[in-house]
Amino acid sequence: MRKLFAAMKKETLLLLRDRIGLGILFIMPMVLIFVMTLIQDAAFRTLSEQGIPILLINEDQDSLGFKIEHGMRTAGICELHTTINGEPAKEEQVAEAVRQGKYLIAIVVPEGATAALRMRVSDMLESSLGSTSEAAKVDMKEIRLVIDPVASKSFVTSVTSSLREFITSVKTQLMFQTFNEQIGLLVPEGSDYTPAEYDGTLAIGYKEEYASELAGSKTPNAVQHNVPAWTIFAMFFIVIPVVGSVMKEKSEGSVFRFHIIPASYFLQINAKLLVFTGVCMVQFVLMMSIGLFFLPMLGLPVLDLGNSISGVLIVALATSMAAGAYGVLVGTLAGTQQQGAILGSLSILILSALGGIWVPAYIMPDTLRTISEFSPLNWSLNGFYSLFLRGEGLAGVWPHVLKLLAFFLVCLGFTTWINQRRTQR
Amino acid sequence: MESKAIIEVSDLKKQYHEADAPAVNGISFSIRENEIFGLLGPNGAGKTTTISMMCGLVKATSGNIRLMGQDLQTSFRNLKMHLGIVPQDIALYPSLTGRENLEFYGAMYGVEKKILRQRIDQWLEKMEMGSSANRRVESYSGGMKRRINLIAGILHEPKVLFLDEPTVGVDVQSRSTIIAHLRELNAQGMTVIYTSHHLEEAEKFCTEVAIIDQGNLLAQGEAQALVKAHNCSDLEGLFLKLTHKAQRN
Secondary structure, eight states: OHHHHHHHHHHHHHHHTOHHHHIIIIIHHHHHHHHHHHHHHHHHHHHHTSOEEEEEEEOSOSHHHHHHHHHHHHHSSEEEEOEETTEEOOHHHHHHHHHTTSOSEEEEEOTTHHHHHHHHHHHHHHHHTTOOSOOOOOOOOOOEEEEOTTSOHHHHHHHHHHHHHHHHHHHHHHHHHHHHHHHHHHSOTTSOOOOOOOOOOOSSOOOOOOSSHHHHHSOOOHHHHHHHHHHHHHHHTTHHHHHHHHHHHHHTTHHHHHTTSSSOHHHHHHHHHHHHHHHHHHHHHHHHHIIIIIGGGGTOOOOOOOSOHHHHHHHHHHHHHHHHHHHHHHHHHOSSHHHHHHHHHHHHHHHHHHTTSSSOGGGSOHHHHHHHTTOHHHHHHHHHHHHHTSOOOHHHHHHHHHHHHHHHHHHHHHHHHHHHHHHTO | OOOOEEEEEEEEEEOOTTOSSOSEEEEEEEEETTOEEEEEOSTTSSHHHHHHHHTTSSOOSEEEEEETTEEHHHHHHHHGGGEEEEOSSOOSOTTSBHHHHHHHHHHHTTOOHHHHHHHHHHHHHHTTOGGGTTSBGGGSOHHHHHHHHHHHHHTTOOSEEEEESTTTTOOHHHHHHHHHHHHHHHHTTOEEEEEOSOHHHHHHHOSEEEEEETTEEEEEEOHHHHHHHTTOSSHHHHHHHHHOSOOOO
16 A cells, blocks of 8 residues: 555656646646636527528518517527618618628518418418409518528528418418408498407417436536537546656656566556546545636526536546546557657547537537447547436436446556566567 | 676667667676676667666566565565666756765665665765755756765665766766775676776676677677787777777767
């Protein structure tokens, strides 16, 4: 045990004296969390709270135009503008305004759109009631959408879906009104026929339900997503200092002594892992505290750790162990410090991309989604999501924790095997 | 009375995968207890490979090494405690102080804390390193690093000490200090096995030498006796006579 403590003391001293390494370990991840959360929060807000700027030109000035204007204003998917530089917007200005990036989409509701719709409805009813009068030809009116090419397909789809819904709603209302008028014409005078009021409520609606109790009350936001994701990324980046530590011992000759001292190399590895796991846990606590205390100071939501602090700590510990063991393996495999640094950083970037740190795994193509299930960063992220978003407890994180621990053991096993082979060459 | 052999090397061979010729080509010799044994040879002669096999760092392709009467291969774990090594390259942590390095290596050998502290102080004093012991190794001169490198290999008081060119690149003062203390250790009963390019130093320091070249043992015996037997004026003359003057890579 004394040997282990001596090796841990040595590792701690080496770490404390490497100021750049400490910077990489603590300052960089904190900056990363701040920057990524703020950036992604802006994106979240753009989509949900502040809204994307959309320009509407209502040349219709009738039911459809007003319905679209009111609907877009209240739907919460955009920030609706009807003027450019304080002046009522004109159709000929929209293309230039969108090109300049002032608006992501411009919607032009043409003059007479409601009249055309009304006429079309009237024709349809007359035709179905067997009227013989010749229907006037109705010109088709088009709602013009001018779209900035940077607009995401999904956002454009959500806007067109909303427009379709508004058109259908107005059309239904017009049909009801026209139908009432036609009935009124058919009912003899003196009868007590009273036209029914249009009731816009739907017979079939929909209800959003989340697969867990917690998620129903907590909307996923930039903090809930980014703090665990970038914390995992930073924790796995401990691979770089671990690789550096292993490689330095190789290049500075200490490994040479380890082979002949009566203490196994495994002990040195264990000491390294214990110290770096401790560092990872400190990193974790610091980064969680950013989500809990510092991000709210910038107007961001407070990080919610869910219902199981022990679950959070267990996932963090398993992640730390997996990251440390992976670092030791990369350091053992690499021939030079440069090789180790490149292999370590690139592999973490790839594993994080695959693991859903950068973009959620569910939007990846099938093949990548399958591959993502083999990324330890994905296991860790899912562990935290189970706690932070799905409201699960300790039982919910075990599958992820066990995968991380298995990864830790595999890395350690490989490291030991490679070392044994190299020692006796 | 002649002392018994502490190391017996028989038909030792090492063939590296990537090399055409064997680094060590079936050499046999023995080293008596309490000897200062010099393993001499030009660059690439096989000295470091031989010494690495003798202290268990490199596995021999064939042959046998017996250390303190035990087979090195099978009893390496038990023998480790009795071996000390001072590698050619400085094997220290540059960002730790000299004392911290010594405390770490001493602890790895399981030397009891109090005894370790005493030995460290004692050796730092002997090596005239007391005042700089708490400075980081990276700030040391080449000679200071060599001296700490030596202390790190002897804190556990091994029975056999392997030194691979311990005085390379150091000034005369440091070399003199190192040699003087190695003599002292030898006087206390430690067997010293040493490689060097300093033939004059080896001639004065070693009780017995072996000259190897291209993996073959060319001569072994007491330095002066070998010089006389080959009609040479000194060890350098003998060395050149046996290994020839062609440049080595």
